[in-house]
Amino acid sequence: MKIWVDAxxxxxxxxEVLYRAAERCQxxxxxxxxxxxxxxxxxFINTLQVMKGFDVADNEIVxxxxxxxxxxxxxxxxxxxxxxxxxxxxxxxxDAFTPDNIRARLTMRDFxxxxxxxxxxxxxxxxxxxxxxxxxxxxxDKLLAQYQKSRN
Numbered sequence: 727m728k729i730w731v732d733a734x735x736x737x738x739x740x741x742e743v744l745y746r747a748a749e750r751c752q753x754x755x756x757x758x759x760x761x762x763x764x765x766x767x768x769x770f771i772n773t774l775q776v777m778k779g780f781d782v783a784d785n786e787i788v789x790x791x792x793x794x795x796x797x798x799x800x801x802x803x804x805x806x807x808x809x810x811x812x813x814x815x816x817x818x819x820x821d822a823f824t825p826d827n828i829r830a831r832l833t834m835r836d837f838x839x840x841x842x843x844x845x846x847x848x849x850x851x852x853x854x855x856x857x858x859x860x861x862x863x864x865x866x867d868k869l870l871a872q873y874q875k876s877r878n
Contacts, residue, residue: 727873730787732799733757733773737854740818743863744798745771751870758783796869800851802828802835814869818854820861 731744741757748755748770755771757763760778765771776782784804787797793812799805805815805823815823823831 727753728792728795729753729755730791730795730797731755731757732783732787732797732801732804733759733763734761734783735800736798737818739854739859740798740862743859743866747866747870751874753870753873758787802831806832816862816865816869818862819858820863820865822865 729744729748731741733741736757744755745766745768747753749768752770756774757765757772758774758776760776760783762775763773765773774786776786784799784801784807787799787804788807788811791797791808791811791813795808795813797804797808797813797815798818799808799815800817800819802823805817806828808815809823809825809828817823
């Protein structure tokens with residue numbers, strides 16, 4: 727299992743959780759972004775810089791993800807592509823994207839895009855808070871525990 731991070735939009739506090747998890751569980755974490763990133767020195771943490779452009783990082787993640795890998799993203803279409811390839815997807819708020827919920831999430835995303843395109847202000851998501859960070863850490867720990875159990 728590898729962990730891929732849609733790093734351009736991933737909050738710093740979530741990256742810190744991922745860095746600690748990579749070391750603790752000795753799992754490879756790759757942050758994919760269109761700009762240079764500072765990461766701690768680690769055999770398990772690296773970056774992949776891609777060219778700037780719409781969905782370039784997302785497309786690179788989809789090209790590299792394998793069945794069983796985990797992708798950290800809030801991008802619903804990216805999560806759908808990851809699920810289609812047999813990977814897992816988790817939002818920085820700890821919400822798991824699953825085959826059971828992805829269609830409804832895509833539909834809601836498209837609906838909100840339509841509202842915004844028609845001039846209706848829908849606002850963005852609330853700022854990430856401590857409860858979100860804890861929910862992410864808990865969901866990540868659960869997935870990593872399942873992975874560790876399957877390795878033994």
